[in-house]
Amino acid sequence: MKISYFAKTREIIGRDYDIIHFPTDIRSINDVVKYLSAKGEPYSIAFANQDALRFALDNEMAKSDVSIENIQELAIFPPVTGG
Amino acid sequence: MIRYISLQNCPFDPGEELCKFRSESIGAIASFTGLVRSENEIVALSIEHHPVMTQKTLEQLCDMVITRYHLLGVSITHRYELLKLGEPIVFVAAASVHRKAAMEAIVYMMDRLKTDIPLWKKEIFADGTSRWIEQKQSDVDRSFSW
Structure with a gap:
């Protein structure tokens, strides 16, 4: 699965995206965040405050408890500040 | 129906954007332009x-606001990449038969832009440092109030 990062999250991670093959027990966005955070820095820093993260699955906004089954891309980013 | 969306990395003229509304059935056009202001010593x-x-969420916002306010036209232009002080960041305009719908529509669009569209602002300072702007709770509260 492609994990894309934007804005502050991208800067902390240090790259635009990762391609990761997750174990079968990683089923939701929450699972992905926990899995990556457990790998340590920079993920543990970027995802330290999950309330300050927003997610999109295949370009649609999604809550953190949504399944990642059959999803090609998960985007992770901070709350938006446009306008 | 006039439906114009532009995401661009070059400056734009809000006056020119307004001129895109040309229809004898339009009785009112309301617009808002947000500018880069010199706050916190940013450059x-x-x-x-x-x-x-x-792009996709801007299209959804346009469709939503056209239906909600029975508009005859809507326009959103938003910059990305580097902007200088004084340059327009965003331009929204709504055209309708009467003024109330157009004026309410631009307030609604701006409130939605602040919370629903994947754009992130970063302040650049004279010493070369930078800082991401955090989402304001007041913007979230306004967006939820609709």
């Missing part, structure tokens, strides 16, 4: 966007 603003989602 520029940088805006990041999501190449796919930003």
Whole structure:
């Protein structure tokens, strides 16, 4: 699965995206965040405050408890500040 | 129906954007232009966007506001990448038969832009440092109030 990062999250991670093959027990966005955070820095820093993260699955906004089954891309980013 | 969306990395003229509304059935046009202001000693603003989602969510916002306010036209232009002080960041306009719908529509669009569209602003300072702007709770509260 492609994990894309934007804005502050991208800067902390240090790259635009990762391609990761997750174990079968990683089923939701929450699972992905926990899995990556457990790998340590920079993920543990970027995802330290999950309330300050927003997610999109295949370009649609999604809550953190949504399944990642059959999803090609998960985007992770901070709350938006446009306008 | 006039429906114009532009995400661009170059400056634009809000006056020219307004001129895109040409219809004898339009009785009112309301618009808002947001500018880069010199606050916190910034020298520029940088805006990041999501190449796919930003366009898509702007289209959804246009469709929503046209239906909600029975508009005859809507226009949104938003910059990304580097902006100098004084340059327009965003332009929204709504055209309708009467003024109330157009004026309410631009307030609604701006409130939604602040919370729903994948754009992120970063302040650039004279010493070369930068700082991401955090989402304001007041913007979230306004967006939820609709």
